[in-house]
Amino acid sequence: xxxxxxxxxxxxxxxxxxxxxxxxxxxxxxxxxxxxxxxxxxxxxxxxxxxxxxxxxxxxxxxxxxxxxxxxxxxxxxxxxxxxxxxxxxxxxxxxxxxxxxxxxxxxxxxxxxxxxxxxxxxxxxxxxxxxxxxxxxxxxxxxxxxxxxxxxxxxxxxxxxxxxxxxxxxxxxxxxxxxxxxxxxxxxxxxxxxxxxxxxxxxxxxxxxxxxxxxxxxxxxxxxxxxxxxxxxxxxxxxxxxxxxxxxxxxxxxxxxxxxxxxxxxxxxxxxxxxxxxxxxxxxxxxxxxxxxxxxxxxxxxxxxxxxxxxxxxxxxxxxxxxxxxxxxxxxxxxxxxxxxxxxx
Amino acid sequence: xxxxxxxxxxxxxxxxxxxxxxxxxxxxxxxxxxxxxxxxxxxxxxxxxxxxxxxxxxxxxxxxxxxxxxxxxxxxxxxxxxxxxxxxxxxxxxxxxxxxxxxxxxxxxxxxxxxxxxxxxxxxxxxxxxxxxxxxxxxxxxxxxxxxxxxxxxxxxxxxxxxxxxxxxxxxxxxxxxxxxxxxxxxxxxxxxxxxxxxxxxxxxxxxxxxxxxxxxxxxxxxxxxxxxxxxxxxxxxxxxxxxxxxxxxxxxxxxxxxxxxxxxxxxxxxxxxxxxxxxxxxxxxxxxxxxxxxxxxxxxxxxxxxxxxxxxxxxxxxxxxxxxxxxxxxxxxxxxxxxxxxxxx
Numbered sequence: 001x002x003x004x005x006x007x008x009x010x011x012x013x014x015x016x017x018x019x020x021x022x023x024x025x026x027x028x029x030x031x032x033x034x035x036x037x038x039x040x041x042x043x044x045x046x047x048x049x050x051x052x053x054x055x056x057x058x059x060x061x062x063x064x065x066x067x068x069x070x071x072x073x074x075x076x077x078x079x080x081x082x083x084x085x086x087x088x089x090x091x092x093x094x095x096x097x098x099x100x101x102x103x104x105x106x107x108x109x110x111x112x113x114x115x116x117x118x119x120x121x122x123x124x125x126x127x128x129x130x131x132x133x134x135x136x137x138x139x140x141x142x143x144x145x146x147x148x149x150x151x152x153x154x155x156x157x158x159x160x161x162x163x164x165x166x167x168x169x170x171x172x173x174x175x176x177x178x179x180x181x182x183x184x185x186x187x188x189x190x191x192x193x194x195x196x197x198x199x200x201x202x203x204x205x206x207x208x209x210x211x212x213x214x215x216x217x218x219x220x221x222x223x224x225x226x227x228x229x230x231x232x233x234x235x236x237x238x239x240x241x242x243x244x245x246x247x248x249x250x251x252x253x254x255x256x257x258x259x260x261x262x263x264x265x266x267x268x269x270x271x272x273x274x275x276x277x278x279x280x281x282x283x284x285x286x287x288x289x290x291x292x293x294x295x296x297x298x299x300x301x302x303x304x305x306x307x308x309x310x311x312x313x314x315x316x317x318x319x320x321x322x323x324x325x326x327x328x329x330x331x332x333x334x335x336x337x338x339x340x341x342x343x344x345x346x
Numbered sequence: 347x348x349x350x351x352x353x354x355x356x357x358x359x360x361x362x363x364x365x366x367x368x369x370x371x372x373x374x375x376x377x378x379x380x381x382x383x384x385x386x387x388x389x390x391x392x393x394x395x396x397x398x399x400x401x402x403x404x405x406x407x408x409x410x411x412x413x414x415x416x417x418x419x420x421x422x423x424x425x426x427x428x429x430x431x432x433x434x435x436x437x438x439x440x441x442x443x444x445x446x447x448x449x450x451x452x453x454x455x456x457x458x459x460x461x462x463x464x465x466x467x468x469x470x471x472x473x474x475x476x477x478x479x480x481x482x483x484x485x486x487x488x489x490x491x492x493x494x495x496x497x498x499x500x501x502x503x504x505x506x507x508x509x510x511x512x513x514x515x516x517x518x519x520x521x522x523x524x525x526x527x528x529x530x531x532x533x534x535x536x537x538x539x540x541x542x543x544x545x546x547x548x549x550x551x552x553x554x555x556x557x558x559x560x561x562x563x564x565x566x567x568x569x570x571x572x573x574x575x576x577x578x579x580x581x582x583x584x585x586x587x588x589x590x591x592x593x594x595x596x597x598x599x600x601x602x603x604x605x606x607x608x609x610x611x612x613x614x615x616x617x618x619x620x621x622x623x624x625x626x627x628x629x630x631x632x633x634x635x636x637x638x639x640x641x642x643x644x645x646x647x648x649x650x651x652x653x654x655x656x657x658x659x660x661x662x663x664x665x666x667x668x669x670x671x672x673x674x675x676x677x678x679x680x681x682x683x684x685x686x687x688x689x690x691x692x
Contacts, residue, residue: 141599151534154542188497188584196500196581219588223596235542236582238534240589242565247593250569253487254625265621272618275611279600 008040008063009320012103013312015045016072016090017110019305022046025109026053028312033063035313039320042103044069044094069093075305079113083121091115095122098298105299105319107290109307115300116152116293123298126332128339131156132295133164133234134302135171136241137288140225146172147186147222147230150291151238158201159342161185161231162209166334167294168229169211174325175292175318176228184217184227186236192216198233206231209338248280289314292322294331299323354386354409355666358449359658361391362418362436363456365651368392371455372399374658379409381659385666388413388449390440415439421651425459429467437461441468444644451665453636455649455658462498462639462648469644472674474681477502478641479510479580480648481517482587483634486571492518493532493568495580496587496637502579504547505688507531508555512680513640514575515557520671521638521664522574530563530573532582538562544579552577555684594626635660638668640677645669 013029015022022045029041040063043050047068054064071089073082083092091110095118097103108115120132135148148164149156165183172181185203187195192203194216206213217227222240232240255276259269289311290303299322301315359375361368368391375387386409389396393414400410417435419428429438437456441464443449454461466478481494494510495502511529518527531549533541538549540562552559563573568586578586601622605615635657636649645668647661 141596154534154545186585188500188581196579199500199581219585219590220592222589223592232585233542235534235545236585239532239565239578239582240586243568243586243589244565246566246569250487251625258621258625268617268621271614272621275604275614275618276622279597279604 005038005324009038009105009323010040010042010103011316011319012042012044012067012094012097012106013316014090014094014106014108014110014115015043015050016069017108017115018303018307019075021109022050022053024307024309025312026050026057027309028307028316029064030057030059031309032313032316033059036317036320039316040064041316042067042094042097044097045072045090046070067093067097073111073114075111077111077114079111079117082111082114083118092118092122095119095298095300098300099123104323105301107301107303107312107315107319109290109303109305109312109315112151112302115302119293119296119298119300123296123300126295126297126328126335128335129163129167129295129331131160131163132293133167134291134293135168136237136291138222138244140223142225144176145222145225145227145230147232147237147241148294149232149234149237150241151234152293153234154238155235156198156233158198158205161198161202161233162205162338162342163295163335165206165209165211165213165229165231166338167331168231170327170330170334171292171294172228174327174330175321178228180212181228182226183211183213184215184221184230185213186219186222186230186232187216188218190216190218202231205342208341210341251276251280289316289318292318297328299328351384351670355384355451355669356386356388356449357662357665358388358390358413358440358443358452359662360436360440360452360454360456360461361389361396362415363454363461364649364653365421367455368396368399370653370655371658372396372403373655374653374662375410376403376405377655378659378662379405382663382666385662386410387662388440388443390415390443391418391436392416413439413443419457419460421457423457423460425457425463428457428460429464438464438468441465441644441646444646445469450669451645451647453647453649453658453661453665455636455651455653455661458497458648461646465639465642465644465646469642469646472641472643472678472681474685475509475513475641475677477506477509478639479513480637480639481514481575482583482637484568484590486569488571490522491568491571491573491576492522493576493578493583493587494640495578495583497580497584498639499579500581500584502544504544504551507544507548507577507579508551508684508688509641509681511552511555511557511559511575511577512684513677514577516673516676516680517638517640518574520673520676521667524574526558527574528572529557529559530561530567530576531559532565532568532576532578533562534564536562536564548577551688554687556687597622597626635662635664638664643674645674
């Protein structure tokens with residue numbers, strides 16, 4: 001299913017997703033085709049307002065197409081209900097273009113739950129994958145670490161976590177170019193007996209999986225950069241991710257409060273702020289290209305609601321990489337290996 | 347069981363717990379009695395080396411006693427095994443002083459798991475409490491938030507989480523003086539249907555509990571300060587706590603890396619660092635007085651291994667407050683109310 005390096009990859013972009021749609025989406029599409037020869041974009045959404053936005057730019061019209069979709073799924077809508085009630089939405093229509101082969105990958109900065117549900121519903125799962133997973137990148141002391149799952153599955157069984165590890169390993173290997181990625185299992189202590197029941201049972205599976213499993217990692221290890229992929233249930237992963245995202249905003253508030261306490265403080269903060277910003281740019285989740293949904297029979301990347309045009313482009317680039325690597329064929333193969341081994345061990 | 351304001355509170359202090367024991371423990375005991383008229387300390391541990399440390403200070407010897415205990419439980423030992431094999435350890439001996447009434451409360455900066463296990467084993471549980479819990483404070487945009495549980499219970503049932511909420515509410519009310527504390531349930535979305543199975547079922551219980559339950563809170567809300575007490579299982583709570591603790595050290599590393607990239611950077615960091623330190627002092631977990639173990643039939647506070655003398659004193663002050671408030675009598679009463687209501691709703 002992978003395309004040759006010379007063929008263009010077509011990405012359908014949900015132009016109505018995101019808090020600032022379609023402005024950032026259109027600007028992101030323009031930025032993408034200008035900077036990436038290998039990517040064409042199909043903007044999916046309300047043709048009227050998208051065309052208004054497109055008029056602001058000069059671009060190669062053979063590389064940005066428009067696919068009209070009049071319905072919009074908003075950020076607050078209940079995912080399953082929204083998908084059912086709005087089959088003509090930009091989100092569902094964009095995914096259908098992947099189903100029919102008119103696009104190679106789909107990206108959206110819209111309602112996360114709805115993108116997950118619609119991706120699964122429209123594209124289906126890779127054979128033998130029990131549950132698709134979304135992973136997020138965490139900045140670390142050296143490089144980055146991907147955490148799977150960060151919210152697709154709140155209640156997990158050991159087999160689910162094992163499959164997240166397999167998919168995460170393939171992603172880290174083929175998208176980040178990490179050879180034999182180190183896999184950690186998130187828990188409350190290093191010993192294999194530490195953790196809740198599901199985690200302790202998962203340890204046993206990971207030990208025998210043939211993956212480069214380095215054992216349990218704790219909350220304090222996530223940002224140490226000693227692990228390429230960390231596996232956990234989507235309940236824990238989602239809470240840690242959102243906590244991490246809130247650290248920057250807390251720091252900003254603390255800086256502001258400190259500055260408000262007098263002129264000297266204000267001057268100090270003024271001097272410190274630029275430095276801090278430089279240092280913390282790795283933590284700026286808006287800059288990064290969304291989180292991949294792995295395990296579905298297609299490519300779907302979900303961005304932050306506040307994605308900037310640059311973040312949209314980064315999502316498109318990540319989607320192109322996934323398409324060119326034929327990542328789903330590799331996942332299918334590795335998951336099958338695991339299936340054979342878990343069947344044996346039963 | 348609460349003592350009058352004029353009576354002294356005696357605290358047994360595990361002088362051998364902590365990474366820098368007994369140096370910080372003895373210095374902490376001295377600082378405590380100097381600054382707190384209402385507290386006497388019994389140092390529990392190896393008399394020889396404790397006396398060597400005590401010699402460095404002048405103090406009122408009627409207020410600091412020594413209780414010899416020759417065994418030491420180290421940080422790495424398996425809790426249950428260590429307690430069984432070392433009944434004469436400073437940790438177990440210190441707790442026994444509470445059991446016999448020779449002390450009103452126990453504090454230790456030693457092996458967290460061992461303190462939890464020995465506290466439960468030696469002092470037992472408050473009537474109707476199914477699982478004791480440890481809570482930790484998180485700094486927020488305004489004031490602090492206590493999170494229960496942060497590691498005592500990795501697998502929890504809804505009734506356990508409900509009881510954590512009751513105990514946390516009593517603690518916030520009687521120790522932090524917060525009237526009708528706001529209780530949040532940690533989850534992955536605001537709606538009552540969001541979360542894993544245990545969380546969704548806990549929501550129902552909390553709604554009917556008579557507590558000031560404000561609903562689900564997400565990872566990003568922990569440090570917003572909108573909630574006084576946040577309830578979660580000890581697996582998630584422990585991971586978030588350790589992640590939070592690691593943020594400071596990551597920031598330090600990032601600052602150092604940045605400074606190493608050239609003289610201008612080095613100067614910038616030099617200017618920014620003092621300001622940052624001022625701003626981040628709320629995040630310095632070593633400064634704070636340990637985490638209370640609630641639900642046991644006595645008072646036990648567990649400190650960070652790296653507790654400074656000041657942190658030791660803060661633990662003693664917190665223990666005094668808990669003893670004077672008669673917090674366990676109040677918990678017993680509130681847990682009984684909950685028991686009656688959950689029995690009815692069954």
